[in-house]
Amino acid sequence: MTQELPPWHDDLQRYRALCAALAARRTPRPPPGLRPDGCLLDGRPLLNPVHALATFDWPVQRIGPRYRGRQADGLPVRLALFRNAIGGVDHIVLGAQGEALVATLARRRVSGRRLVADLARQLSALPASADPADALTASADPMGLQRGLALLLEQFRARGLVLGSVVTAV
Numbered sequence: 001m002t003q004e005l006p007p008w009h010d011d012l013q014r015y016r017a018l019c020a021a022l023a024a025r026r027t028p029r030p031p032p033g034l035r036p037d038g039c040l041l042d043g044r045p046l047l048n049p050v051h052a053l054a055t056f057d058w059p060v061q062r063i064g065p066r067y068r069g070r071q072a073d074g075l076p077v078r079l080a081l082f083r084n085a086i087g088g089v090d091h092i093v094l095g096a097q098g099e100a101l102v103a104t105l106a107r108r109r110v111s112g113r114r115l116v117a118d119l120a121r122q123l124s125a126l127p128a129s130a131d132p133a134d135a136l137t138a139s140a141d142p143m144g145l146q147r148g149l150a151l152l153l154e155q156f157r158a159r160g161l162v163l164g165s166v167v168t169a170v
Helices: 009-024 096-107 112-124 132-137 142-159
Strands: 044-047 051-056 077-083 089-094 162-166
Touching: 009 051, 009 077, 009 089, 044 096, 044 112, 051 096, 077 096, 089 096, 089 142, 096 112, 096 142, 112 142, 142 162
Parallel strands: none
Antiparallel strands: 044 162, 051 077, 077 089
8 A cells, every 4th residue: 555645745855856956066166356244235246156946836945744734825935945154955935026136146247236226127017916925025116126125135145045245346
């Protein structure tokens, strides 16, 4: 007699595989000019190079002895997974704006101020999100979005997803 696998099994296996892959990756040497405590708006924010973005149907980061869901709630769970300073793997639950910020950090090498301003303009043109994880940046006001995105950058640094800023030439 075989036991039926729980409905979240595949998501949990994918989450564990991503964590194992990130833990095994070699950390590249930080670039010259990296300042862990530098201004993220004046400098160029440096995204942790050992990271991955993933979306799951289940809250895989909560599954354990105290949580074993029977039915997905229908909202995607967006996670930024990254290796922390002591070699473990951490995660941050992202809303749509947080996910857009991480994706933009990964592909653009500009000052934080420019990155935040450009992303705020793009996001303010989109319809409002009903995602509760976007509460910090849920505003149609580009200035409000800029403040929210700057706050997210600081939170990402505090958690280790952003390593600091690289001094850029003026």
